[in-house]
Amino acid sequence: MRLTMRPAGRNQVVSTFPRRSVVLSFMTNRDQPVFSLKGVTKSFGGHIAINDISLSIGDGETVVLIGPSGCGKSTLLRSFNGLILPDCGVVRFDGEIVSAETSESMRRRMGYVIQDGGLFPHLTAYENVALMARHCGRGANEIRDRVGALSELTRLEVGTLDRYPVEMSGGQRQRVSLMRALMLDPEVLLLDEPLGSLDPLIRADLQSDLKRIFDSLKKTLVLVTHDMSEAVFFADRIVLMREGRIVQADEPINLLRRPAEPFVTKFVQAQRQAVDVMRGLEA
Amino acid sequence: MRLTRTILPCVAVLLVFVAVACGEDRADVRIGSKSFTESVILGEIATHLVRDTGLSVEHRREIVGTRILWQALLAGQLDAYPEYTGTLIQEILAGQSIENDDALSEALAEVGIVMVGPLGFNNTYAMGMLKDNARRLNVMSVSDLRKHPDLSFGFSNEFMARGDGWPGLSKTYGLTPANVRGLNHDLAYRSIVDGTLDVIDIYTTDAEIEEYGLAMLEDDLHYFPRYDAVFLVRDDIEPTALNALRKLSGSISQSRMVAMNARVKLHGEPETVVGAEFVTEELGVETEIEVLTLGQRLMHTTLDHLTLVGISLGAAILIAIPLGVVSAMKPGPGQVIIGACGIVQTIPSLALLVILMKPVRWAGADGFAAPAIVALFLYSLLPIVRNTATGITNVSATLRESATALGLGAGARMKLVELPLASPMILAGIKTSAVINVGFATLGALIGAGGYGQPIMTGIRLDDYRLILEGAVPAALLALMVQGLFELAERLLVPRGLRIRVAH
Numbered sequence: 001m002r003l004t005m006r007p008a009g010r011n012q013v014v015s016t017f018p019r020r021s022v023v024l025s026f027m028t029n030r031d032q033p034v035f036s037l038k039g040v041t042k043s044f045g046g047h048i049a050i051n052d053i054s055l056s057i058g059d060g061e062t063v064v065l066i067g068p069s070g071c072g073k074s075t076l077l078r079s080f081n082g083l084i085l086p087d088c089g090v091v092r093f094d095g096e097i098v099s100a101e102t103s104e105s106m107r108r109r110m111g112y113v114i115q116d117g118g119l120f121p122h123l124t125a126y127e128n129v130a131l132m133a134r135h136c137g138r139g140a141n142e143i144r145d146r147v148g149a150l151s152e153l154t155r156l157e158v159g160t161l162d163r164y165p166v167e168m169s170g171g172q173r174q175r176v177s178l179m180r181a182l183m184l185d186p187e188v189l190l191l192d193e194p195l196g197s198l199d200p201l202i203r204a205d206l207q208s209d210l211k212r213i214f215d216s217l218k219k220t221l222v223l224v225t226h227d228m229s230e231a232v233f234f235a236d237r238i239v240l241m242r243e244g245r246i247v248q249a250d251e252p253i254n255l256l257r258r259p260a261e262p263f264v265t266k267f268v269q270a271q272r273q274a275v276d277v278m279r280g281l282e283a
Numbered sequence: 284m285r286l287t288r289t290i291l292p293c294v295a296v297l298l299v300f301v302a303v304a305c306g307e308d309r310a311d312v313r314i315g316s317k318s319f320t321e322s323v324i325l326g327e328i329a330t331h332l333v334r335d336t337g338l339s340v341e342h343r344r345e346i347v348g349t350r351i352l353w354q355a356l357l358a359g360q361l362d363a364y365p366e367y368t369g370t371l372i373q374e375i376l377a378g379q380s381i382e383n384d385d386a387l388s389e390a391l392a393e394v395g396i397v398m399v400g401p402l403g404f405n406n407t408y409a410m411g412m413l414k415d416n417a418r419r420l421n422v423m424s425v426s427d428l429r430k431h432p433d434l435s436f437g438f439s440n441e442f443m444a445r446g447d448g449w450p451g452l453s454k455t456y457g458l459t460p461a462n463v464r465g466l467n468h469d470l471a472y473r474s475i476v477d478g479t480l481d482v483i484d485i486y487t488t489d490a491e492i493e494e495y496g497l498a499m500l501e502d503d504l505h506y507f508p509r510y511d512a513v514f515l516v517r518d519d520i521e522p523t524a525l526n527a528l529r530k531l532s533g534s535i536s537q538s539r540m541v542a543m544n545a546r547v548k549l550h551g552e553p554e555t556v557v558g559a560e561f562v563t564e565e566l567g568v569e570t571e572i573e574v575l576t577l578g579q580r581l582m583h584t585t586l587d588h589l590t591l592v593g594i595s596l597g598a599a600i601l602i603a604i605p606l607g608v609v610s611a612m613k614p615g616p617g618q619v620i621i622g623a624c625g626i627v628q629t630i631p632s633l634a635l636l637v638i639l640m641k642p643v644r645w646a647g648a649d650g651f652a653a654p655a656i657v658a659l660f661l662y663s664l665l666p667i668v669r670n671t672a673t674g675i676t677n678v679s680a681t682l683r684e685s686a687t688a689l690g691l692g693a694g695a696r697m698k699l700v701e702l703p704l705a706s707p708m709i710l711a712g713i714k715t716s717a718v719i720n721v722g723f724a725t726l727g728a729l730i731g732a733g734g735y736g737q738p739i740m741t742g743i744r745l746d747d748y749r750l751i752l753e754g755a756v757p758a759a760l761l762a763l764m765v766q767g768l769f770e771l772a773e774r775l776l777v778p779r780g781l782r783i784r785v786a787h
Contacts, residue, residue: 120682121704124780
């Protein structure tokens with residue numbers, strides 16, 4: 001995949017393995033992270049959704065936002081592409097402040113995938129994927145090639161492209177939604193519970209596919225989930241939130257080893273219990 | 284996108300069709316008539332006379348309301364129509380206190396109108412009683428009614444209200460009957476025959492006077508003014524036409540008019556036949572009567588009706604969808620827009636038609652159809668505006684946000700996502716408007732715009748159910764057809780993804 005609008009140096013750094021350590025060193029070296037948030041606060045009708053959030057996300061990093069329902073993780077994600085503008089504090093993307101004026105053009109550099117896919121029901125899969133490229137005046141051949149490459153990448157079943165969203169399965173919808181998000185080859189992918197509405201088997205399937213896709217793309221990723229194992233599966237860094245604040249932003253293993261407060265342990269443990277119970281039964 | 288791509292050509296074709304329909308050559312002479320039999324007969328007589336000179340003539344029949352005819356004459360939309368001196372003096376030129384026919388001629392000449400006539404008969408009001416009843420009670424004149432305050436009086440609603448009607452009459456004669464009521468004129472005849480009423484107001488040339496054996500009471504105090512029939516003619520009419528019409532002066536006697544009214548009203552002969560016979564017998568003018576077949580009549584009324592519906596609905600679609608979009612995007616102005624469209628709906632149709640006649644003429648629009656088209660246009664707005672606004676507002680927040688997150692601006696979002704998603708709702712609104720429009724368009728006949736309302740009005744006037752059905756049935760069929768047409772359009776216009784239902 002081509003990564004456009006990016007200084008040449010960055011790609012090489014990201015492609016080095018293992019990524020986790022690279023990213024951390026990268027964070028210290030670079031003067032400009034992809035996203036940097038300072039004191040971001042947003043409330044809705046008196047309820048504070050996110051409270052004084054400061055966070056930096058480096059190029060090529062995969063960050064997972066997690067926490068109990070209503071902790072503000074989705075709101076935080078939506079502040080990245082300006083769907084939500086903070087009451088106070090600033091969100092910067094590539095050094096520039098995300099505002100009402102700047103967000104429209106910035107969004108074309110950020111793919112966005114939501115729980116049910118958010119596909120337009122009046123358009124076929126192909127039309128959904130191609131919509132933005134057509135709007136930007138890309139040539140028909142270029143679009144066809146790009147859609148072809150993306151359906152290979154996402155392993156979309158042949159024939160799905162001509163279907164309307166109502167005619168697709170949940171998994172197919174998410175694949176198409178991902179293709180749509182990737183169509184303009186964005187620098188960043190924002191995913192809000194992309195697997196949230198799928199049943200467990202399809203979910204596991206798509207999870208490994210996503211992992212493979214993300215690894216091959218080497219893009220900056222921010223993913224929201226409430227599932228701890230999913231977070232561990234994808235994340236370079238997990239941002240655990242509670243009541244609008246960040247409790248701990250760290251490598252996954254450190255949540256277990258060095259929890260910032262008892263809530264972290266509680267949260268991590270809560271999701272391990274099912275497996276533990278089963279193991280107990282086995283023994 | 285698909286919506287605009289498909290609707291725009293449709294509307295364009297519609298407008299072209301309508302422009303062709305409107306562009307029909309205008310007749311050299313246009314004659315009008317009021318919405319009662321005598322006036323229509325006089326209109327036909329004039330039509331035959333003028334046609335005999337070789338000019339092309341158009342007869343705009345049965346226009347409701349003296350004011351409308353008068354204004355149309357002044358504006359040059361009509362060249363001539365039959366009127367009554369009493370109406371001119373008491374009503375149209377009431378402010379000028381005109382004493383006699385000469386003064387009337389002068390007053391008319393000042394506004395460019397030539398008065399031809401009097402034609403020879405006086406169609407004034409009179410009090411009527413059953414002959415037997417009058418003889419038994421020894422009532423010969425209106426004054427005699429004072430001796431019988433217990434009689435039941437029933438008057439047409441107009442007579443009850445007019446200053447020169449019942450209020451003046453009761454004052455002049457000192458009549459204080461215990462029982463007076465207002466009712467429909469045709470109904471009054473039935474009531475007097477079955478004995479519910481004793482005294483009614485009649486027009487002195489009514490065909491029913493003879494038919495039902497009524498006595499006209501003598502107006503011994505000369506309360507009722509003369510209502511001598513005349514023709515009002517614009518002074519810029521073709522001179523040959525004016526000369527032809529002048530032949531009518533003094534040519535129609537009271538009894539002849541009553542007889543002609545009776546033939547149409549009671550024996551169902553067409554006005555044009557009765558008029559032609561008169562012209563041949565009394566004025567020696569040979570005429571060709573063109574009695575249209577049912578098919579020809581239907582073609583005329585259908586074309587008129589489609590013109591009214593086509594232009595008004597086409598314009599409403601073009602204007603209402605953008606208004607709906609604005610209403611959805613800006614709730615403040617939106618409330619004002621939808622409120623205004625709603626208020627228009629509450630204006631009674633005849634009132635709206637009359638209100639519109641002046642500004643429409645002032646805007647230079649010709650033809651009787653224009654006010655009707657504007658009224659239909661206004662009535663058609665609300666369903667489309669409201670459905671467009673609702674359709675857009677109902678687009679789910681998730682989809683709206685998906686479009687935003689892709690980087691689409693507000694305009695592109697509207698065009699590519701919100702309007703297509705709202706298209707089923709918008710089409711439903713257009714369908715509602717179209718069906719209502721087809722029905723409302725029958726009212727265009729009230730002001731001479733033609734259409735399916737024309738036979739309905741004639742049918743009501745002549746109590747002829749076949750004629751009423753000749754308008755009502757095609758109107759109903761057209762409404763059904765329009766409904767079907769839009770259901771078809773739905774298949775073409777609404778994206779397939781919004782129509783398919785998948786069993787889950």
